[in-house]
Amino acid sequence: MVTGYAAAQVSDCCYEAFEVVKLMRYEDGLEPNRVTLVSLLQAAANVGAYKEGRAVHGYAVRRSIDSFDEILETSLMDMYSKCGDLRMSKLIFDRMSKRCIGSWNALIAAHVQIGQPLGAFEIFQRMLQEDILPDMITLANLLSSCGDLKFLRQGKSIHGYLIRRQVQLDLVATTALIEMYCKCNRTNQGRILFDEIEAQDVIMFNVMVSGYLQAGFPDKALKTVCQMIEAGRKPNPATILNLLSVAADLREIRIGKKVHAYVVRQGIGSNVDIANQLISMYGKFGRIEMARQIFNRITRKDLFSWTSMITSYAQHGYASDALMVFRLIHEERLQPDLVTLVSLLQAISSLGCLTLAKEVHGHIYRNRLEKEILILNSLLTTYAKCGSLGMAECLFKSIVKKSQISWNAMISAFGMHGKCLEAIDLFNQMLKEGFQPDDITFTSILSACSHGGYVEEGWRIFQSMAEKHSVTPNTEHYSCAIDLFSRSGRLEEAYSLVQHLPPRERISALDALLSSCRVYGNVEVADIVGKELLDLDPDNSGTYILLANIYSEAGKWDAAARIREIAKTKSLARQPGYSMIESASVQ
């Protein structure tokens, strides 16, 4: 009777389970027994309801429940570990007179939860020393934390342990191993294990597919889904989610639409998770109306739905819509989390509204998010984009545990405001404090130098990239450096860097360079640049005109005439200019 009460509710919802137990106590005068408490602890653990979990613990102690056995104690440990209270979990473990494998697993889970994977591995060692045979739950826990933390060595050693102990690698174990290898960037190794299995199940296919997705191989992911269909496995919701990511990553809206149609045909369009993924996919394609339509039709929107919608709006210039959607969240009894706020800040950045940025700042403090580096970095950039370099700098200084991204954000904030010297100073300070600059650091700093005309400084930093910081300059870096030289008239040096660019970028760089040649009246470089540009892009009438102008301004009438002649024989007419506004109003 008592047991039936709580147990039935646990799977459903934690807080309802607690309500039921309250009813049980106050209306029926029944006191919870051991089984009730275990059920409640499970419920609390499932949703991380720390307060409720502690209350149960307190109740058990007060009532001095007779049989404080290893099951109840393990449930307590489990609850504390899932709520991130490693200390309590450990305390109970140490005091236990009799332990079951679940107690060990709970302790391992506690370490994983709190972000001390090494501690988890120590417990594992201790288990082995005490001759306690880890079960698959133990190993799955360890393998999944290996994956999350990219602990390839430890993952491999567990793999080795399984082989040494001749544990039969069944579907579940192999799946856990595949996931671990994929998350450690060893998709090939994962695939080898995958292929060794005769009949993979849907879960294993899904793990392999998401491994490819996370490794940035959407094409391989898609191919694997096709293999899955050929093998006669029916896609499940997780497969659909993967496929929608594939479509977004491949930038193939056709695939996305096909999957969407399949979802509708299968009648699973009401699945919130799938709907959320559809929103984010259509959002990435800029199909905002579609995203909104799907959003509107979700009956039970969760925080992911709201955040996806806000992100879709924010990233496509619909900042005020993003803001409007954000304001509706509270009405749904949902609390925005830090990801929601980061999306919101993106919207605010594009509005450039400092007041709103400050409002979010207040919200962050009220909700105890002021230690979340992710959101602080985001807020810093928002302040800078809303015109307040001062607030950005103040925030930067107040961040106790700066990340490399904080430095990048502040450097680029200085760059945005044309404060090149400050950017360089901060860059040096960043090095002094032992942070590794990356490609983005250099993009910011080089573009600041280029806009501020600090050629020497910029060039020195460019050269230091590969030499001192082992960052290989990419296209953007070369473009910045070319810009740096060409703006200040050092056209030969600018030209010498152009060859590092891929063809498409090379054309636009040469184009800009040719314009600089005109500004500085440099016919020699214009000769070379013009020739190369006409080779690469012979049908651009602008090049002929620009080149002819350069020649005639330098008094080289013959050369100018010759160029105009070539243009004429190629019958290149100047493309008539048109205005977007005009064509819009004509429609």
Add this chain to the structure above:
DNA sequence: CTAGGGTTAG
């Protein structure tokens, strides 16, 4: 215990 989703710096 094993499948996934919204996210910061240019």
